[in-house]
Amino acid sequence: MSNLDSAATALEKGFCEDSNFPEPQQLLSELSELLTVLEGRQPETIVEVGTARGGTFCILSAIPSVNIAISIDLPGVAATENELQSVADAPTIRAIRQDSQTVQTKEKVEDILDGRDIDALLIDADHHYDSVMTDYELYAPLVGSNGIVFVHDIVVHDRADEIEVDEFWTDLEADGTKAEIVDQAYGPPFVKRDGWNIVAHGFGVVDRRGELKGRTHV
């Protein structure tokens, strides 16, 4: 079974314990919709800023068109490049393990891309306002005119965790190219998964093609 089939099966099952995949830190309803959008776009280059154990990275990199998949996360925290290569499908899997919010990290991404645009960018690292803004300002300019940006956690239920992506998303001006993927049914009381409650969710989408509009309820 290909990784993409495994991902689809895992999504359907809600990641049963015998899945080979680490669990993505996402609502599977929203991730499934994101996957549908991306499968229609045939992205060749994807970048995930904030990968953790790699659950979402594995799924994104399993999209058959993907040639280069780049993961950015802090050292000692996230899955290593070897670990990602053992579960992810893309021909080129690269893991940069340093602070995403530096020009040096951006330059490493550019070196790997070697002149290519990013086709799909997922920002899901430090969720403070200034941090999300920095990630967006560094990496969104590398996304091509047919590309797409996803910003995770635009719906925040509990500010105690200092998640401020909603404020960033509200303030972001993107020339009419903003859309959203949100599971409207999700909210308190929260479902405890893997020892933690999901208190924020939803993808903000900046679609450079301008095809996605408004809010997709899933």
Ligand SMILES: C[S@@+](CC[C@H](N)C(=O)[O-])C[C@H]1O[C@@H](n2cnc3c(N)ncnc32)[C@H](O)[C@@H]1O
């Ligand atoms: C919510 S988790 C990512 C979940 C992952 N996208 C998924 O769907 O499974 C956030 C990740 O961002 C990383 N992170 C936080 N601050 C960062 C920074 N300044 N640079 C790079 N990674 C960072 C954390 O180490 C953590 O692994």
